[in-house]
Amino acid sequence: QQPVQSPQAVILREGEDAVINCSSSKALYSVHWYRQKHGEAPVFLMILLKGGEQKGHEKISASFNEKKQQSSLYLTASQLSYSGTYFCGTAGGGTYKYIFGTGTRLKVLA
Amino acid sequence: NAGVTQTPKFRILKIGQSMTLQCTQDMNHNYMYWYRQDPGMGLKLIYYSVGAGITDKGEVPNGYNVSRSTTEDFPLRLELAAPSQTSVYFCASRARQGNTGELFFGEGSRLTVL
Numbered sequence: 001q002q003p004v005q006s007p008q009a010v011i012l013r014e015g016e017d018a019v020i021n022c023s024s025s026k027a028l029y030s031v032h033w034y035r036q037k038h039g040e041a042p043v044f045l046m047i048l049l050k051g052g053e054q055k056g057h058e059k060i061s062a063s064f065n066e067k068k069q070q071s072s073l074y075l076t077a078s079q080l081s082y083s084g085t086y087f088c089g090t091a092g093g094g095t096y097k098y099i100f101g102t103g104t105r106l107k108v109l110a
Numbered sequence: 111n112a113g114v115t116q117t118p119k120f121r122i123l124k125i126g127q128s129m130t131l132q133c134t135q136d137m138n139h140n141y142m143y144w145y146r147q148d149p150g151m152g153l154k155l156i157y158y159s160v161g162a163g164i165t166d167k168g169e170v171p172n173g174y175n176v177s178r179s180t181t182e183d184f185p186l187r188l189e190l191a192a193p194s195q196t197s198v199y200f201c202a203s204r205a206r207q208g209n210t211g212e213l214f215f216g217e218g219s220r221l222t223v224l
Contacts, residue, residue, distance in 0.1 A: 030210040041215035096160045103152040
């Protein structure tokens, strides 16, 4: 079943912070976050592994709550370049079937 | 190192026609995937493969077929095209890193069925 992201959409001013959540009904072993610009393919941002390890950007961080089956992406001091649609992705439940969350549209205004 | 290459980038089909979307990766990745993305929507998994000769259905497989004869290639076949198959199709691959590797995407194939 597809992970559910919240909020569906968010509008920010430059310099503001945002949190995007990804919730799954199945156990999560690892979660990836991607950003997709209009007309382009998704681009990998970071990975969250079971046990809390994360790899990613400077001003973009994430957390992974295995018990709640949820991951959150934190964008601090947002820039215009952060605009796009964010997706969480996972091969949940120990399978190779890799699926994406419902997506969150983020727009940063000057 | 080209990564994931998809062809064609754009295609217009008439209802009932068939076509194959090509996907090739040169990263020696075991896992390959096909997704479709309708306008303003998310990514839906059509088919995936964990290695040559092994394929399995995703969330929306109806109207499509795949094959995986080599590690590099994973073509997607559309039979009897319908307007509902108008979409952007993305091919992606990932390494076998304990099932935690991220996806690498092709640029996408934009298909319109009229």
